[in-house]
Amino acid sequence: MTAIKLPEIFQNGMILQRNKKIKIWGEAEGAWRLTVSFGGDCVSADVKDGKFYCEIPAKEAASGQKIEIFADEKKEPDIVIEDICIGDIYIAAGQSNMEYFLRYDAHWNEIKEWEQNDMIRMFNCRRIAYPGQNRELPDCGSWFKEHDYQWESFSAPGYTFARAIQPVIGVPVGIIGCNWGGTPACAWMGSSYLNEEPLSVFQKEYEEALMSADEEEIRRCSRKAWEYEDSYPHQIAWRAMMYGMNEQDQERWMLETADAPVLPMGPYHHYRPSGLYEMMLKNLAPFSVKGVLWYQGESDAGHGEIYDKTFSALIRCWRDLWQDELPFLFVQLAPFGKWLGIGGEDYPVVRESQEWVSKNVPGTGMISIMDLGMYEDIHPKKKKEVGERLALLARGLIYGEDILCESPEFMGGEREGNRIRLHFSHTGEKLHIKGNFIKSLRAEQDGISRIVKEFRLDQDLLLVFEALSEEPVEIKFAKEGYCEVNLFNEADLPVKPFAAVII
Incomplete structure (x- = not known):
């Protein structure tokens, strides 16, 4: 008797990635060869040691497709997967702010009333921490659409990204949720990438936690x-x-x-180094996708000074696993004060590391949400804006539209008597503020810190203040754990945090 088992991602209603080889793999018993039929192509796959793998040539976007798998010389398929779309697929990955359920979003009541878009399909990977773990997860492990029961517990940033990008690109969009609240980046990385200094600290801390523990x-x-x-x-x-x-x-x-x-902490904990890489991510690869949406870093604040290396290694790890230079679009940590006894005082260091990655790792892009934070909650509720900004960034960086899609970035400045002129990229026609003064902007000179109240905005920011001396002036903007940024470019994207010494 023939028994064929495919990875859980292959189900009715699924989406396959357009313009990339379609990779199909799994297990088979009672057969020596399988034939996979899809989109007019038939590909043979030998069964070796109970496993098979094949690749189908890349296809253009489409809908209403089906996969048929035949064992040996059979004329009737052993497996039929129907209602398949071909389009663009993104992995929505990270910790709780990416996992964040749609029903918690500030706009949920509005979103529920939107007209259904059948060109969007979603899938949640099962959150399994260790081999053999048995969890009842009814909202995971199947493809679904808007208004299906799984919808309200799907990633709010992932879904709203799809909702914003699909009408623009005009092809089906799939979002695969592969995320888990509280997880550090090291949990999503292969062990070999954590052997490198200084990332070995994560494995060392794990081993130290086990030293005095009874199995x-x-x-x-x-x-x-x-x-x-x-x-x-x-x-x-x-x-x-x-x-x-x-x-x-x-x-x-x-x-x-x-x-x-x-x-x-131990072998049953989902935070352990490489745990979710082995238990979740490797089950998904090498399923072809367009790119990755990443929102994580809160749980790495304790090692924020090396997060640039941690995140860079993670990106390399995932690209190696897929053998594909996947684009990574990610979210800079939001302002945060205090939640359940923990604070956001270490977040500025993580944000600096995140910005370094966006500038130095090819194929990456970062959105800023420094205007969306909440002092008393580590989970900002306006995730719709997060998804929409990721979609805007994708339109520019991935799909090549000539649009203003990035937050303004400080580029330099100079003194003009009792004035300081600051230059920014990605401003559009001009900068603007919401309110009467620029929040979280300070000038420090001779050990004295002052709020700058007089200014002028165009593509530059001209600050006017009475200098205390000829000594350099340090300008700091949004460098606190929690702040409320209200300075924006023409696309209503907030200016990113920066600090600079102006001579």
Whole structure:
């Protein structure tokens, strides 16, 4: 009897990537050769050690397609996958701000009323932390459309990106959610990439955490913690948290859950180095995709000074896994003050590392959301804006439109008597503010820090103030953990954080 098993990504209603080889693989028993038929092509795949792999020539965008797989010389297919579209597919990856469910978005009531777009398909990878873990995840592991039951618990940035980009490019768009809240970048990277200095710190910290731990105790505590994590009462309580709580309610919530089981670091933890690379990402590759949308870095704030190297290595790791120079569009961390006892004071360092990657790693682009942060919540609620900015960036950097799609970036400045002129790229016709003064802008000279109140805006920013001396002036903009940026370019994209010494 023939038994053919495909990766979970191959299901009815799926999307395949246009203009790239279509890669199909899986397991087979009771057959020595398979024939895969798709779009007028028939490709043979030998079964070796119970596994097979084949490539179908690249196709243009289409809909209403089907895959048929025949075992040996059979005339009837053993597997038929129907309602297939061909278009552009993006992986929505990262931690909780990418995982962030659509139902929590500030615009959810508006989004629910949008006319359905059947050219958008979504898929959530199962969040499995260790081999053999059994979790009931009804919203994961299948392709779906808008208004299906899985929709409201899909990535809000990923979906709103698709909704913004699909009408522009005019082909089907697929979004694959491969994300998990709280995860550090090292969890999504192969172990060989973490052997390099200084990234070996993640493996060293993991090994140190295990040194004094008892294996059986870790197993027992992990089982108990996962039972709690997946319990209905905890899910309901966490849902209330994700909708948003003020600081007082958060403190009450922490007191009420103080005795909850804690998942110990170890082989059952989804934060461990390379864990999700092995358990989630490798199950997806080498499924052809257009690119990656990345929103992560909060959990790397403790090692923010090396996040440029961490993220650069992650990008290289993923590109190596796919054997494809995938574009990476990512989100600079939003302003954040305090949430559940943790703070955003280390975020400026991560933001600097993220900007370095955008300037130095080819095929990457970064959006700024320094105007969308929330002091009392690490999860900004306006994810629709995040998705739309990623789509705007994709239109310029990936699809080649001549549009203003990037945030203004500081390019230099000079003194003109008691004035300082600052130059920016990506301004459009002129900069503008929302309000009466520029927030989070300070000038420091001779150890004295002052708010700059007098200014003029065009493509430059002209600051007017009374200099204390001829000493250099340091200008700082949006360099705090939490701030409210209100300086924008013509496309309403916020100016990115910067610091500069003007002589």
